[in-house]
Amino acid sequence: MTPDPEASFARTYPILGGGFFLAGRASGEVKRGLGELPLPPELLRRVVIATYEAEMNIVIHAISGEISVSARDACVTVIAADRGPGIPNIEQALVPGYSTASDKARSLGFGAGMGLTNMRRCADEFRISSELERGTRVEMHFRPRSPGAKEKL
Amino acid sequence: MTVAEVAQTLGLDVLTGHRTVSREVTGGCVSDLLSYVMGTAQAGNLWITIQVHPNIIGVVELLDLAGVVVAHGQTPEEPTIDKAREQGILLLTSKETAFALAGRLYALGVR
Numbered sequence: 468m469t470p471d472p473e474a475s476f477a478r479t480y481p482i483l484g485g486g487f488f489l490a491g492r493a494s495g496e497v498k499r500g501l502g503e504l505p506l507p508p509e510l511l512r513r514v515v516i517a518t519y520e521a522e523m524n525i526v527i528h529a530i531s532g533e534i535s536v537s538a539r540d541a542c543v544t545v546i547a548a549d550r551g552p553g554i555p556n557i558e559q560a561l562v563p564g565y566s567t568a569s570d571k572a573r574s575l576g577f578g579a580g581m582g583l584t585n586m587r588r589c590a591d592e593f594r595i596s597s598e599l600e601r602g603t604r605v606e607m608h609f610r611p612r613s614p615g616a617k618e619k620l
Numbered sequence: 621m622t623v624a625e626v627a628q629t630l631g632l633d634v635l636t637g638h639r640t641v642s643r644e645v646t647g648g649c650v651s652d653l654l655s656y657v658m659g660t661a662q663a664g665n666l667w668i669t670i671q672v673h674p675n676i677i678g679v680v681e682l683l684d685l686a687g688v689v690v691a692h693g694q695t696p697e698e699p700t701i702d703k704a705r706e707q708g709i710l711l712l713t714s715k716e717t718a719f720a721l722a723g724r725l726y727a728l729g730v731r
Contacts, residue, residue, distance in 0.1 A: 488699070491678030498682055515682050516658050523654070576671045581655035588659070 476500055476538040482525040484551065487575060490526045494519040497536050504538055507611045513589035514543050514609050520582040521547035521605055527572045528552065529602065543609040545590075554597040561587070561595075621645055621730055623686050623710060626666065630714065630724055635701055637687060637710030645686050645730050650722045654679055661685055666725065668718045672696045677703045677711070686710060691718040 478500060480493035498515045518534060525532035525547065532549030554560045560567075561583050568578025583605075587593045590607035597603040624641035627634055634641065646664030651657050652671050661667055663684040669676060672694050680688050687710025690696050696704075696711060704711040714721055 488674065490675055491682065494682055495678060512663075512683075519658060519678075519682055520655065575673055575675065576652045576654045576669075577675075579653035579655045581653070581659055585655055585659045 474537040474539045475504055476536065478537075479533050479535045480522075482522055482529075482532045482534060482549070484525060484529045484531050484549075486526055487572075490523060491519060493522050493534055497534075501536070501538060501543065506538070506541060506543070509614075510541065510543065510609055510611050514545060517586045517589040517607055517609075518545050518547075520585045521545065521607075523577055524582050524603075524605075525549045525551075527568050527577055532602070541611050545607045545609070546604070548602065548604040550602045553599040553601055554595075554603055555599060557595055557597060621728060623666070626725065626728065626730065627712060629728060630716075630721060632689060632712040632714050635696065635711045635713060636704040637708055639708060640687065640710045643686050643710075648722060648725050648730055649685075650718050658683065666730070668721050668725075670694050670718060672700060674700045674703045676700065677707060677709050680704075680709050681707055687712060689714055689721060691716060691721055 494515060497518050501511055521534055529549035529551030535546045537544050559565055563584045564580040566578045566580035572578040591610050592608035594606045623643050623645055626645055645666050648666050649657055649661035650668045652669050657667055657679055661683050664686050666686045667688045668691050670692050672690055676688050689712045691714050693715045
């Protein structure tokens, strides 16, 4: 992942699989970092929700991964790539409520099968690819939305 | 209605985040599924849950919620309280069930 040299914000956060205690830390840093830019609050909100879901998916399912966030003008890109089991059936994984999370993750209130759904709703462009036994990559692009144009998030 | 008024009326215990009690409560959310909260709660909402682990504080922070009420006499884990204190996040507890709290909150006009 090469950072955009023209970006006003560009960071990569390493995420540890199974690290429930630290989970959410990267998303918090993204919120604070992007919060210093003149971005519309609705855009920042969607980026933060999607980044959190991406972070949690790495924590829940993968061995490790990275989340890269960059902003250029009012456009934000979030790329989450992990080393992990991969997703056998992406179409199924995108069905709201479908989850393969562990009992431990579920007992903490994760693994509701809404992570990818939330990401897809928040992002203006959403791409996911996965390779079994290798890992999964999610790429999301965010742009300001006109008020009331889409469902409230 | 402010957090302080809600806390007083419903008899909630304020564990951390005392400095934020003058904040207006804009609505509520009841769920123990974190992704559900991430996808539906709005800034300024009060969240009622029985989850007690530190990740709930992260959700409150990321969504800029008014705070989180741990219901039904559940005790937040120590790291949860520590994290909330460090970040100045409003963490409340109640002996009442999530259902009862939500009903009373709704009756107070928090919609």
